[in-house]
Amino acid sequence: MSSEKKLHPETYAITSGRPKSEAGASLNVGISLNSTFEAGSGLGYGRYGNETWKALEIAISEFEGGETLTFSSGMAAISAVFSILPIGAPLVASNQGYSGVMTLLKSFHESGRLEVRFVDVTDNQEVISALKGAAMLWLESPTNPCLDIANLQTLIAAAKKMNIGVGVDNTFATPLVQKPLALGADIVMHSVTKFLAGHSDVLMGSLSTNDPALYKRLEDARKFNGAIPGPFEAWLALRGIRTFVMRFEKAQSNAKYLVEQMKNDKRISRVRYPGFGAMISFEIVGDAQAAERVCAASSIITHATSLGGVESLWERRRRWEIESHVVPENLIRLSVGCENSGDLWDDIAKSLDAI
Numbered sequence: 554m555s556s557e558k559k560l561h562p563e564t565y566a567i568t569s570g571r572p573k574s575e576a577g578a579s580l581n582v583g584i585s586l587n588s589t590f591e592a593g594s595g596l597g598y599g600r601y602g603n604e605t606w607k608a609l610e611i612a613i614s615e616f617e618g619g620e621t622l623t624f625s626s627g628m629a630a631i632s633a634v635f636s637i638l639p640i641g642a643p644l645v646a647s648n649q650g651y652s653g654v655m656t657l658l659k660s661f662h663e664s665g666r667l668e669v670r671f672v673d674v675t676d677n678q679e680v681i682s683a684l685k686g687a688a689m690l691w692l693e694s695p696t697n698p699c700l701d702i703a704n705l706q707t708l709i710a711a712a713k714k715m716n717i718g719v720g721v722d723n724t725f726a727t728p729l730v731q732k733p734l735a736l737g738a739d740i741v742m743h744s745v746t747k748f749l750a751g752h753s754d755v756l757m758g759s760l761s762t763n764d765p766a767l768y769k770r771l772e773d774a775r776k777f778n779g780a781i782p783g784p785f786e787a788w789l790a791l792r793g794i795r796t797f798v799m800r801f802e803k804a805q806s807n808a809k810y811l812v813e814q815m816k817n818d819k820r821i822s823r824v825r826y827p828g829f830g831a832m833i834s835f836e837i838v839g840d841a842q843a844a845e846r847v848c849a850a851s852s853i854i855t856h857a858t859s860l861g862g863v864e865s866l867w868e869r870r871r872r873w874e875i876e877s878h879v880v881p882e883n884l885i886r887l888s889v890g891c892e893n894s895g896d897l898w899d900d901i902a903k904s905l906d907a908i
């Protein structure tokens with residue numbers, strides 16, 4: 554097998570998860586609308602498996618490695634991971650990240666469901682010190698919305714040396730930038746809602762792992778907690794993956810162009826961009842109200858939450874009460890889409906006049 558030439562992402566984005574090639578075969582997997590299957594073989598019941606999920610899971614595994622399970626949302630996927638940890642288990646996690654995860658972890662910590670040790674993931678020493686006796690390290694890198702970077706290589710290696718499980722939320726970077734399983738992580742998670750599906754029309758999550766025993770536990774969590782994806786949503790997400798590589802490359806090149814313009818604009822005081830990807834967070838010269846006016850003034854960029862779609866979106870993150878107070882009041886998170894970069898900059902430059 555090792556001599557087999559590995560295909561490139563833009564190829565397997567298109568070839569993976571297809572029905573078996575034979576005379577008369579359908580090109581695309583069907584939308585399997587079945588709550589049950591005849592006895593005597595594989596799937597059994599609709600909460601246990603579905604051929605449309607399976608096709609999507611095969612495609613995600615091509616990108617991330619391992620075996621993949623899809624869920625009804627990114628939060629459902631993350632919840633499945635936390636659900637298999639023992640009551641009161643110590644979990645090390647970033648003190649700043651996706652607000653839904655932060656909210657869930659804070660409530661788990663308060664109720665005693667987990668003992669969460671919140672750390673600054675940019676500080677290797679702080680993370681490694683917190684690992685002692687922990688059951689799991691949960692990382693998100695870059696973080697949403699501050700775009701902080703965790704040194705995955707160092708932190709995963711340190712945790713594995715201590716026999717601690719590692720999960721990585723790879724939603725922002727995507728497997729085109731980093732592959733946590735290849736770095737030794739046990740689980741890589743996606744909000745498939747974002748870049749993988751890519752059209753702001755579906756919610757879904759995924760977990761991939763190389764460990765068959767862990768896969769089984771997570772599969773049982775999906776079966777019995779019941780947060781399964783819909784077959785139509787799975788079909789849409791797989792359709793989205795066909796163009797994932799070209800969408801991401803276009804959005805990333807747009808983002809790099811916009812970052813250069815922003816750095817030269819006196820109305821912007823700070824630009825956060827990790828050097829890759831399609832997410833930019835920036836602070837304007839002005840307060841929260843001024844940032845709200847900027848977001849409301851655009852005509853191409855939509856003033857909305859979420860990210861990773863072909864359409865550019867932006868919002869002031871602190872408009873959400875659950876957003877971390879580490880995030881500046883005037884920070885605008887921009888998800889760069891696949892429109893023309895000049896049109897996007899014109900829209901931003903005009904909107905900044907609203908400060």
Ligand SMILES: *Cc1c(COP(=O)(O)O)cnc(C)c1O
Nearest residue numbers: 626627628651697724744746757
């Ligand atoms: C959106 C998001 C999630 C949650 O995913 P949903 O599909 O909205 O449930 C988790 N992590 C990150 C980094 C996200 O951006």
